[in-house]
Amino acid sequence: MSIDRRSVIKTAALGALAFTVGGKSLLLTPRQARADGIPLSVLSDQEAAILSAFGEALAPGAAEAGIAHYVDAQLAANPDDALFMIRYLDVPPAGWRGFYKGGLAALEALSQEKFGKNVAALDGEEAVSLVRAIAASQPDGWQGPPAPFVYFVIRGDATDLVYGTMEGFEALGVPYMAHIPPETRW
């Protein structure tokens, strides 16, 4: 009926995500997938670059933690199995890809308008300025999902990866205290 409280259950799917490479499914953490240059399924390379840079501005460490590969894997998954936060913000699954693609495109357009640069090329101060431009209101001419919601959702992904993993807990000095740990540390 109950399991040993300290036991670790080896289940291949826990912790890692499935990335399809050459027709085969590999189980990797987003960090590993990014480091290994695993091809993306849903996001374009440009969209991934925008997401990485914007995620990094929201929560330092998000880019290296693999936010682009994480979101890409969630968008490719069966909606019932998706793990990212938009899953329970009551956005219909049919709208998830459009939300991210539309939001990232709008960010890129705003970055070009404000700085004449891609999001991925912004320096630290410029990135902060970009975030502030959408965090609480819709910039003039914004063409995409509601800007503050784009901020909130991508911030959720970034904070999940930076603060919500076993590595994130350790970096904060928070004991993880798992009954059943995610199999692989993200």
Next chain:
Amino acid sequence: MDRLRSDKVDAVIVGAGAAGSYFAAKLAEAGKSVVVLEAGPAWKLGDLTSSMIHGRRLKGHAGAVELAGSNPWGYSFNAGRGFGGAALHHYAVWPRLAAEDFNVKSAHGRGLDWPIDYDELRPWYDRIQREVGLAGDAKAEVWRGPGEPYPMPPHPTLAGGEVLKRGFDKLGIRTAPVPMAINSREYNGRPACIYDGWCEAGCPTGALANPLTLHIPAAKAAGAEFKAGARVTRILSDAKDSVSGVEYMDEAGERHQQLADIVILAAAPVENPRLLLVSANDDHPDGIGNAGGQVGRYFMSHPLAIMHGMFADETAPYAGITGGQLTSRDGYTKDGREEGAFGSYQWVLATAIKPNDLSGIATSRPDLFGAELDVFMRRAVDHYAQMVGFVEELPDADNRVTLGEGKAVDGLPVARLTHSVAPETQALWGQVQAEGLKIYEAAGSEAAWGQQMVFAHAMGGTIMGGSAEDSVTDSHGRVHGMQNLLVAGSGLFPTGGAVNPTYTIYALAARTVDNMLAHWSDYTG
């Protein structure tokens, strides 16, 4: 279309959550043949990974419900999926409804009355707490109605609870340990809690009373059959006053019929009325049980006033119990409030909070990002404390479940949930939030803040009452005018009080099971 027909059973139950699994266990133990059909996965305790990210798999079906109204309800965060339902990720906070929650209309001229009162339900509250095991301090919990003492001592108050209690004490507001369906010591072969705060991700240890720990194993041991990936599409009825079973779709899309003497809908307050409505036929043109237009009406929930604060003290917010450490119901008196506010409220102090997730520390300051967020996080993980105010929402006929425009995987309409917060509830919520800030100040917080209104605990939609003109079921959950169709769960509640609903779900289920077993031929003809 090929419809595979299974052998007829005594009872088919739709949904393997708290109520469904309880009915399955008790009916099977009484020798009845039982099939439970659950649309979601066959979760096992070993699936309950300690992670706020992976824990999201336990939550609502993506895209299941259209949301409308002035305050669209947060369905996906609250709903359940698979064996255990929402109870698999619930926090096991188990207060009883108060006596005054049962007669709001008679006492105050608004809201609704239950067809039973607290005294009538009390024996089953007492039985369930013995069977399941509740930890608490009935003497300190001065607001609780008459009943047996809790079988287990209360959980300890940890650092966060002590800090927040300072504020309550200073303002003369009473607190008591939260009554928890979580073991504070070994009980009935289940271990005690170890206070790691992973309740929301699902507790695999057996300490927290969830259906995977309690009634699903008991039901299976007694011979009940559970089918996962079995989405019930409609209730089968070929008579005006009875049903013959249900149709369901398996994961391959193949349709089956499960015939039964009794059908029990235990699929939670949105899906139960949706099934009644989509099962319309010539005998029931507006949906089964809907001759009076009441199916789906009076959806309720608890608006939450979530309070956040930082303290010089170390609070270890990541540890403890997600459901909290202490409670106060000094604010339960419904009337006599200012600015037109009406209703009860409850505080729960020191909810265990992890760094991430919608309910996490990082989301408590959604305005912060980058370096500022990191500075906040590094301090907050040791100095942050949260408490939650649960506010009563009165039943409103226009807060309701209807059929939406979209189509579910079975081709039938999805549910549409319309929800708006009434002015008296909005006013009460504002007052609760204001009190929360005073409590934090009195506790000596360095900073304190509230947030926008969010919601928890789906209730109503298939309320119990006197007739089809004003309700959907009788006090046992039997659908008016139908001999053998029952509804179970919090959808039966005509009012919701300001307390978490799961304990009352079980008490009502226990009362109904007793009635069914004592009068089985009344249900089966």
